[in-house]
Amino acid sequence: MILLSHPTGNQNSRAVLEAFAQEQLLHKFHTSLAVFEGDMLGKLAQQKGFASLQRRQFDNSLKGYIKSYPQLELLQRIVTNLNLSWLLPHEGASYSMYDTAQYIDQKIAKRITKINTKQVRAVYAYEDMAQRAFEHAKAKQMTCFYDLPIAYWRAYRHLLEEEKNKQADWGMTLTGFQNSEQKIAQKDKELELADHIFVASQFTANSLTYFPKPLSAQVHIVPYGFPQVSEAAKARVYDFHKTKRPLRLLFVGGLSQRKGLSYLFEAVEHFGDKVELTVVGRKISEDCQPLNTALKRHTWIPTLPHEQVLALMQENDVFLFPSLFEGFGLVITEAMSQGTPVIATERTAAPDIITDGKDGYLVKAASSADLIEKMEAILRHPERLEELGKEAMKTAAARPWTMYGKELSEVIKQILAK
Numbered sequence: 001m002i003l004l005s006h007p008t009g010n011q012n013s014r015a016v017l018e019a020f021a022q023e024q025l026l027h028k029f030h031t032s033l034a035v036f037e038g039d040m041l042g043k044l045a046q047q048k049g050f051a052s053l054q055r056r057q058f059d060n061s062l063k064g065y066i067k068s069y070p071q072l073e074l075l076q077r078i079v080t081n082l083n084l085s086w087l088l089p090h091e092g093a094s095y096s097m098y099d100t101a102q103y104i105d106q107k108i109a110k111r112i113t114k115i116n117t118k119q120v121r122a123v124y125a126y127e128d129m130a131q132r133a134f135e136h137a138k139a140k141q142m143t144c145f146y147d148l149p150i151a152y153w154r155a156y157r158h159l160l161e162e163e164k165n166k167q168a169d170w171g172m173t174l175t176g177f178q179n180s181e182q183k184i185a186q187k188d189k190e191l192e193l194a195d196h197i198f199v200a201s202q203f204t205a206n207s208l209t210y211f212p213k214p215l216s217a218q219v220h221i222v223p224y225g226f227p228q229v230s231e232a233a234k235a236r237v238y239d240f241h242k243t244k245r246p247l248r249l250l251f252v253g254g255l256s257q258r259k260g261l262s263y264l265f266e267a268v269e270h271f272g273d274k275v276e277l278t279v280v281g282r283k284i285s286e287d288c289q290p291l292n293t294a295l296k297r298h299t300w301i302p303t304l305p306h307e308q309v310l311a312l313m314q315e316n317d318v319f320l321f322p323s324l325f326e327g328f329g330l331v332i333t334e335a336m337s338q339g340t341p342v343i344a345t346e347r348t349a350a351p352d353i354i355t356d357g358k359d360g361y362l363v364k365a366a367s368s369a370d371l372i373e374k375m376e377a378i379l380r381h382p383e384r385l386e387e388l389g390k391e392a393m394k395t396a397a398a399r400p401w402t403m404y405g406k407e408l409s410e411v412i413k414q415i416l417a418k
Contacts, residue, residue: 001027002122002145002412003115005108007101007129008032009056011330011401012149012200012224016124017062019405025412026065027120030108032100034068036060041070055306069107072100098183101129112136121416131186134193145412146194146217148204150327151347153184155207159325159347163257163366170257173284173291176325191215196415198408200224200328201349222408223352225401226333229393233314233338238386240317246276247379250316250340252309252331253323255291256284260322260345260365265294267322267371274379278316280304313338317385318378323348324365336360336392341385343374353399359391 002025006013009031020026035041035057045053058066105125109132112123122143123133127150134144156176164171191197191208194217199205205219240247249268253259268277277298283291304312313319319335321344329348336342336359344350345365354360361377363370378385 001025001120002124003027003030003108003112003120003133004124005030005104005129005133006126007097007104009034009058012404013126013147014058015225015401015405016147016408017065019402019409020124021062021065022405023409023413025409029062029066030104031066031068032056032073032097032104033070034058034066036063069100069104072103073097098128101126105129105132108133109136112140112142115140115142117142122412124412125190127187127190128183130190131193134190138193143416144193144195145198146190146196147198148191148208148327149200151201151204151207151325152191152210153179153187154210154212156325158210160258163324167257167262169290170262170288173256173261173288174258175256175284176258191217196220198222198411201326201352203347203349203351204327220408220411221352222404222411223349223399224328224330224333225404226396226399227310227337228400229337229339229397230310232311233393236314236339236389238317238389240385241382246274247271247318247375247382248316249275249277249318249320249375250280250313250335251277251320252280252313252335253321254284255279255281255295258323258325260324261291261294263366263368263371264320264322265290265298266368267375268298268320270368270372271375271379275375277320278312280309280312310334310338313340316340318343318375320371321345321348321350322363322365322371333396337396339389339393341378341388341392343371353395355391355395359388359395 002020004017004020017029033056035045035053037060041053044050113136117140122145123137124145125133126147130146137144160174164174197217197219199221200223202221205221208219251264268275279298280301282302313335319340319342321329321332321342323329323345324347326348332342332344332350342360343363345363347365350362354362356362361374363374
């Protein structure tokens, strides 16, 4: 059996959790907040100001598998909701999600010292919360499975250093350069300790070639799944080619140059009033002047509930995702599941899941010219949007989240069987 951990229980880790439970591989799942219907946190999630806790709700059938450590995150949420943020400690103990991940890692490490290895044979942990657990697991000859959800940090610095210099006005949004030496040393240590590394895209796998020495771990690529294609998405009407309205474009994500925003805005401005752009996402920095200027020219929504994001995807004709560095890009799968064709770069999971020209388009990173070319093709043949959108939904329907969990479980069962 396997000890599994993730700080937030996001969509991909939930798919692993559910698959491990179904395949009888799961010992325990360790996380920060775990909300169940009818319990104290479940009732708190119904109160004003705490609705976001509903994102941490798990099915009651999993309750016996889950061990939660809610202290740090609950304190941060309560203090923030009461406008008492000044009570929080400063740097080094900010109760960030990274701090929570470190806390859980420490707790798991202590538990591993008491584990019966005849029953629990492996640990499956995610980036930034694996080092201590892996060190203790190695001492007990347990297998260490490591999940790397975003591409390797040295690749980030190599690929985006030139970008930082070329687009100096956007530099403050490239926060990956701000990680402490301690944090990046921990990332390297986790990779060294891992026996097997799981990634969700070829781009993330390729990024590991920047590791300074040969990795002993085997790398496995298992792409994430797609959200369920809703009846509303299936029934959507593609009417752009029958109207004189502008082409509706959508971007969803953190407002950073890591997402290729300067190239997105440059490409969109090329078309003037032939297109309309909606941007959904929070600013990484309030001081990025070109970003602030661009947002004034387009529709900007700082945040939306997830269900409203999916609905907005259905209302738009094309989803743009010109990211310069991405481990996967879940918004790609979300847009495709809503029947919205995606234009995305090769530095995402797009090459793993999109067939160029069939259910979306692939473009080169850091190229507004490529974005313009693809959008011009759509404007010349707007009737193709319906075909592209329906093919995107077929791709999504063929790979639900359960398939991701099942494929990953099968790989792990084969490893443990050896």
